[in-house]
Amino acid sequence: MSLDYKFAFSPDHFDGFFRDETFRGDFTYRNTDPRRFPFPFDRDDYMYAVNIEPHVPGRKGTAFEHLLDVDEHYIAEMTDRAKVLAEDPLRCQSLPHMELAGWDVLELIMEAKARDYPQWFSLERDGNRWRWINRPLGIDESFTFLDASTLPYGPFEYIMRQTQGDWTLQDEREGTLWMDAGIATSQADWSLDFDIGMNFHEWHAPVPMAHEKGIFDRALKFLLKLQHGAPVRRFNWTMTVNPLLDTAPETYPKWGTMKTSVTPENIGRKQHLRVELQSLYRLPRSNAIAFDIRCYLASFDEIVTVPKWGRRLHRVVRDLPEELATYKGFIRNRPLMVEWLSQYDDGAPTSSGWFADD
Amino acid sequence: MTLTPVAPTIRSRPVYAPLAAVPGHLHLVIADGEGAEAVTDMLERAPDAAGFLALTHFLYCPGPTGTDLSDRLQALGAMQFFRAPTIPALLPRLQRVLTDAHMGSRFYLAGSEGLIGQAERDIMATGFPFAAIQKEHRGSTLRRVQCVHCKGITENVATDPFQCSHCGLNLFVRDHYSRRLAAFQGVNIDAEDPGEVPESVVRFT
Numbered sequence: 305m306s307l308d309y310k311f312a313f314s315p316d317h318f319d320g321f322f323r324d325e326t327f328r329g330d331f332t333y334r335n336t337d338p339r340r341f342p343f344p345f346d347r348d349d350y351m352y353a354v355n356i357e358p359h360v361p362g363r364k365g366t367a368f369e370h371l372l373d374v375d376e377h378y379i380a381e382m383t384d385r386a387k388v389l390a391e392d393p394l395r396c397q398s399l400p401h402m403e404l405a406g407w408d409v410l411e412l413i414m415e416a417k418a419r420d421y422p423q424w425f426s427l428e429r430d431g432n433r434w435r436w437i438n439r440p441l442g443i444d445e446s447f448t449f450l451d452a453s454t455l456p457y458g459p460f461e462y463i464m465r466q467t468q469g470d471w472t473l474q475d476e477r478e479g480t481l482w483m484d485a486g487i488a489t490s491q492a493d494w495s496l497d498f499d500i501g502m503n504f505h506e507w508h509a510p511v512p513m514a515h516e517k518g519i520f521d522r523a524l525k526f527l528l529k530l531q532h533g534a535p536v537r538r539f540n541w542t543m544t545v546n547p548l549l550d551t552a553p554e555t556y557p558k559w560g561t562m563k564t565s566v567t568p569e570n571i572g573r574k575q576h577l578r579v580e581l582q583s584l585y586r587l588p589r590s591n592a593i594a595f596d597i598r599c600y601l602a603s604f605d606e607i608v609t610v611p612k613w614g615r616r617l618h619r620v621v622r623d624l625p626e627e628l629a630t631y632k633g634f635i636r637n638r639p640l641m642v643e644w645l646s647q648y649d650d651g652a653p654t655s656s657g658w659f660a661d662d
Numbered sequence: 663m664t665l666t667p668v669a670p671t672i673r674s675r676p677v678y679a680p681l682a683a684v685p686g687h688l689h690l691v692i693a694d695g696e697g698a699e700a701v702t703d704m705l706e707r708a709p710d711a712a713g714f715l716a717l718t719h720f721l722y723c724p725g726p727t728g729t730d731l732s733d734r735l736q737a738l739g740a741m742q743f744f745r746a747p748t749i750p751a752l753l754p755r756l757q758r759v760l761t762d763a764h765m766g767s768r769f770y771l772a773g774s775e776g777l778i779g780q781a782e783r784d785i786m787a788t789g790f791p792f793a794a795i796q797k798e799h800r801g802s803t804l805r806r807v808q809c810v811h812c813k814g815i816t817e818n819v820a821t822d823p824f825q826c827s828h829c830g831l832n833l834f835v836r837d838h839y840s841r842r843l844a845a846f847q848g849v850n851i852d853a854e855d856p857g858e859v860p861e862s863v864v865r866f867t
């Protein structure tokens with residue numbers, strides 16, 4: 305498998321569905337249809353909560369339509385991931401006892417994609433002899449399930465190089481979850497290399513306010529009861545200047561100055577709401593829990609094309625407690641954001657729920 | 663002198679408690695600097711100090727600020743006593759000793775956080791349960807810090823911010839702690855405004 309997928313992009317490939325775009329350098333990332341964006345606020349204010357719901361397929365034409373959303377950014381995101389891994393292999397790690405969980409998650413992803421997107425992916429199985437076809441990335445692989453020597457990477461890394469979103473695999477021991485494998489190339493400023501091997505309360509240690517509210521105690525209790533076949537999901541969000549997927553602490557000295565580049569003139573284009581649609585799956589063989597952190601980016605310009613979202617984002621950003629704005633890393637630009645967003649808030653009431661037209 | 667107080671901060675930050683002699687087949691006592699005093703205090707409280715010492719292997723080195731209580735520990739007459747000049751010189755011996763340890767072994771770590779963290783990391787890597795390990799922090803609060811950027815570890819960090827001894831970036835010291843690395847995390851302080859580095863303050867001694 306090549307590191308840098310060299311598809312000759314042409315408009316007629318896959319009916320021109322996949323965008324040829326970048327998350328670095330000239331930042332050509334855009335959303336063709338902003339209404340597809342999973343806007344995370346179902347009301348006009350925000351505070352941490354145990355916001356967990358069943359991960360069941362949702363409305364057509366949204367990011368919730370399928371178990372795993374494959375969207376127009378797929379190829380560009382996989383290209384960006386390959387570049388990050390070439391620069392820093394520590395972004396994908398798996399402790400030795402996690403190989404079985406890696407196979408579990410490979411199976412989960414291949415089955416879901418072949419079922420929901422048969423035009424792009426297919427999986428043929430004859431006992432443990434599997435053939436996987438990934439047309440957008442030009443992959444046709446025959447391998448033996450549970451035999452790592454038959455794949456070009458370990459099972460976890462192999463499937464992660466073909467899957468949007470950062471993923472971590474949690475082993476369950478001693479009444480808690482241990483982050484013992486993971487990949488992080490589109491993370492909101494946390495280090496996989498530092499956190500790997502930690503338990504649920506340890507890796508959440510830097511989060512303000514939520515420990516005191518008992519949120520992590522309750523969330524963990526809930527997760528320990530997670531059943532195979534009954535995945536759950538939740539939202540998280542932050543802010544990112546430029547559509548930079550890889551906001552890693554490792555490279556912070558390289559991207560930190562972008563935060564100072566926002567002006568009243570360019571904020572609509574540069575400032576992005578970064579949403580993580582997180583889903584959790586109990587895995588059948590290993591009993592581990594897979595955690596998918598799928599990142600979606602939308603510029604403020606794109607958000608305000610939906611009047612309800614523009615009004616609401618203004619109110620959320622304006623009223624967010626200072627600790628959260630600081631932790632999420634946008635305290636320095638908040639005044640500018642609030643000022644700009646206020647043009648799109650006429651004070652009208654907003655309907656509850658996050659969908660654009662509710 | 664007693665247990666070094668650790669301000670309760672965040673959940674990944676290690677916590678410590680006074681050592682207590684518990685029944686076991688082998689007592690591995692690993693200490694540096696003032697940690698020797700935690701050991702002698704424990705022995706004073708122990709119901710059968712002589713019986714304990716007969717099953718004890720001491721691994722000791724001077725602390726990061728130079729405190730060397732080797733003589734006091736050696737005079738206790740334990741089954742085995744080993745003095746290393748530094749922590750890196752102590753760890754290979756610990757790894758060898760661990761190959762002979764078994765489920766009835768008990769671990770007592772005392773002294774600086776750097777010593778405790780690295781010994782705990784090596785003990786846990788051999789599969790011993792967390793519960794078999796006791797830790798008492800005494801003496802120096804100097805920190806072992808990993809630079810999240812270049813991954814190099816700087817030992818005995820006293821100031822915040824400090825300069826990474828590997829890549830030279832100015833780092834602030836977080837309380838976020840990795841047991842796998844036995845280190846706190848250091849993050850570039852002037853990433854957003856290059857050159858704007860606040861004056862260093864001595865936070866750890």
Ligand code: HEM
Pocket residue numbers: 352353354355356472474481483493494495499507508509510511514519520523524527538540541542593595631632
């Ligand atoms: C096993 C699955 C999970 C993993 C691997 C995970 C991982 C993480 C990580 C790495 C962070 C960043 C911490 C930092 O600042 O260094 C984080 C933040 C956070 N997590 Fe989790 N998490 C998981 C499940 C959950 C659940 C179920 C909840 C439900 C309440 C939750 C709530 C939060 C919150 C509120 C934050 C702060 C986010 C922000 O304000 O940006 N997490 N999580």
